[in-house]
Amino acid sequence: MxxxxxxxxxxxxxxxxxxxxxxxxxxxxxxxxxxxxxxxxxxxxxxxxxxxxxxxxxxxxxxxxxxxxxxxxxxxxxxxxxxxxxxxxxxxxxxxxxxxxxxxxxxxxxxxxxxxxxxxxxxxxxxxxxxxxxxxxxxxxxxxxxxxxxxxxxxxxxxxxxxxxxxxxxxxxxxxxxxxxxxxxxxxxxxxxxxxxxxxxxxxxxxDYPGLVATAMSWFIQANTAPDGSRILGAAEAKTIGDAVLAQCDGIDGAEDGAIADPRQCTVDYAGLGLSNQQLDTLARWREGPRNAAGEQLYPGGIPEGSEPFWFLWLTGDDKGSSPLVPAFAGGFGRYMAFDQDPGPAWTPLDFDFETDPARMTTSAEMxxxxxxxxxxxxxxxxxxxxxxxxxxxxxxxxxxxxxxxxxxxxxxxxxxxxxxxxxxxxxxxxxxxxxxxxxxxxxxxxxxxxxxxxxxxxxxxxxxxxxx
The missing domain is CATH 3.40.50.1820 (Alpha/Beta hydrolase fold, catalytic domain)
Incomplete structure (x- = not known):
């Protein structure tokens, strides 16, 4: 030119x-x-x-x-x-x-x-x-x-x-x-x-931010929050669960290399690990992902087997008292970005309603x-x-x-x-x-x-x- x-x-x-x-x-x-x-x-x-x-x-x-x-x-x-x-x-x-x-x-x-x-x-x-x-x-x-x-x-x-x-x-x-x-x-x-x-x-x-950060993350947070506000699964439980996953699923793909080739092929028996019924219930809800009262899946899947070594950063915090990032993302998104009308700083992921709130995010989903x-x-x-x-x-x-x-x-x-x-x-x-x-x-x-x-x-x-x- x-x-x-x-x-x-x-x-x-x-x-x-x-x-x-x-x-x-x-x-x-x-x-x-x-x-x-x-x-x-x-x-x-x-x-x-x-x-x-x-x-x-x-x-x-x-x-x-x-x-x-x-x-x-x-x-x-x-x-x-x-x-x-x-x-x-x-x-x-x-x-x-x-x-x-x-x-x-x-x-x-x-x-x-x-x-x-x-x-x-x-x-x-x-x-x-x-x-x-x-x-x-x-x-x-x-x-x-x-x-x-x-x-x-x-x-x-x-x-x-x-x-x-x-x-x-x-x-x-x-x-x-x-x-x-x-x-x-x-x-x-x-x-x-x-x-x-x-x-x-x-x-x-x-x-899909409304499906993931508002709906799924709120589900994971609510599932892991005890009535007194404490976390049900912490760093110690993550280690116990992760060890069981590797012991039972690592070799499914024919190679014991510390990695789960496809968590969809992994079925784990958590009996005998010393987990309470409350902890087992939280884990089951984490694996299945968010659902409404009718049992309809609101977001595909849940937290995969093999991800446990990384839970401290995202989900549970570590044994030194660090805060995980999932509540920070879900909180910021829900307060200011997710809903057709922003609820503001008082809102928390514990307030998310799986029956009514997904329908209140149509504008953000389009954007x-x-x-x-x-x-x-x-x-x-x-x-x-x-x-x-x-x-x-x-x-x-x-x-x-x-x-x-x-x-x-x-x-x-x-x-x-x-x-x-x-x-x-x-x-x-x-x-x-x-x-x-x-x-x-x-x-x-x-x-x-x-x-x-x-x-x-x-x-x-x-x-x-x-x-x-």
Missing amino acids: TRHLAVLALLASGISAIPATRALADESACTALRDTVLSGAVVTSARVMPAADTLPAYCEVRATALPAISIEIRLPMEGWNGKFYQAGCGGFCGILGRADASGGWVNAMRPGLERGYATATSDSGHHALSVVDGGWAYNNPHAERDWGWRSISETNRVGNLMVDAFYGSPSQQAIFQGCSTGGRMAHVAASRFPEMFDGIISGAPAM YNGDNPDISAFRAAGGKMIVYHGWADAIVTPYKTVDWYEKAAELAGGTEALSDSVALFMVPGLDHCGILPGPGGINAAALDPTAALEGWLATGTPPVSIAAE
């Missing part, structure tokens, strides 16, 4: 032309992006960040998509591969670049930047003190909308305008990567914006959910999607992902037809997003779905593994 045509293309995209020196990718070309005029957004800073560790030097651009979506774009100073890589965020988000500060690859721009992509992420439309802080959403439907879906498209729009302005040409391919809430965002992208991304990576997707199994438009656009989930995930139960995949396959005409577009990897022993190390050290660092997706996009052959080399 000639410089004249490039300028016309930039103007047609709603941004002002940047001087031709931008093609040199020097510091002045980066800082000149501060003066870029965008429709519905503003650039707040642009600076060159030097190469460090595994990352190349890059132009860091901060922008705000109105009204309040904070976006960071990282543009390689040299060796741009002509492609775009967008990352999701975890929990309720609200902390720009949190994943990149952790040093891992999940929900981070790092794996894209290391490979030469222009990369982008956002805080999903609000600032918060932690990823379990939901107060920003209190009577704030615009912020809820941005968290639910708009931040995905606005990050993509602004990020690609910056790519075009800096390099003088648009990206030729786009990838999205996210886990947990980032996985929900991945599914929302596939259904709401089917032509936006050529490839999508979805990990442990919390694709947040990405569990629609009809991804025919994404498939028709040639999109490729890797979905992975740990069988030992104790917070985003894997049964929902399996349920979504089976329904998507039915709509696509069978698993063989769906395999042209979606590759599902259920990973034994893997904690939620691989945060904690599992059997044999299995965690996020043992996985590399980005390389698998790149190979699929390049060759058209679906991957058979997402293991890191």
Whole structure:
């Protein structure tokens, strides 16, 4: 494209032309992006960040998509591969670049930047003190909308305008990567914006927040709360239960490796473990998942066998008095994000009514959910999607992902037809997003779905593994 045509293309995209020196990718070309005029957004800073560790030097651009979506774009100073890589965020988000500060690859721009992509992420439309802080959403439907879906498209729009302005040409391919809430965002992208991304990576997707975080988590909390408010199952019981699960189920798949290959094949006899009837009742309710008084399942499955080593973080706390995260997520979501009318700070998950409350979350379900199994438009656009989930995930139960995949396959005409577009990897022993190390050290660092997706996009052959080399 000639410089004249490039300028016309930039103007047609709603941004002002940047001087031709931008093609040199020097510091002045980066800082000149501060003066870029965008429709519905503003650039707040642009600076060159030097190469460090595994990352190349890059132009860091901060922008705000109105009204309040904070976006960071990282543009390689040299060796741009002509492609775009967008990352999701975890929990309720609200902390720009949190994943990149952790040093891992999940929900981070790092794996894209290391490979030469222009990369982008956002805080999903609000600032918060932690990823379990939901107060920003209190009577704030615009912020809820941005968290639910708009931040995905606005990050993509602004990020690609910056790519075009800096390099003088648009990206030729786009990838999205996210886990947990980032996985929900991945599914929302596939259904709401089917032509936006050529490839999508979805990990442990919390694709139905009202069903999972309000309904299922409230069920788990209520089941584990004694009349005096204490926890019925704690860290000690988690160890006892986990040992029994491994002893009785580890070898079902033919290998005793400390991981349950498929908890659906695991039936455990808990007699003789010293658990009280109250504890056994809680465990049974945890395994079956939420139901109403008529016995109807309100969310697929419950807490899987093999996840017990991770219960201290999510469900029970540890023996040193730490607080688990599930009550924090369920509380913040229920108070400020879940219901058509926010109940406010006095609400707790113990207040959730399994007979009436699911029907009070229709508005949030429409804004947040990405569990629609009809991804025919994404498939028709040639999109490729890797979905992975740990069988030992104790917070985003894997049964929902399996349920979504089976329904998507039915709509696509069978698993063989769906395999042209979606590759599902259920990973034994893997904690939620691989945060904690599992059997044999299995965690996020043992996985590399980005390389698998790149190979699929390049060759058209679906991957058979997402293991890191």
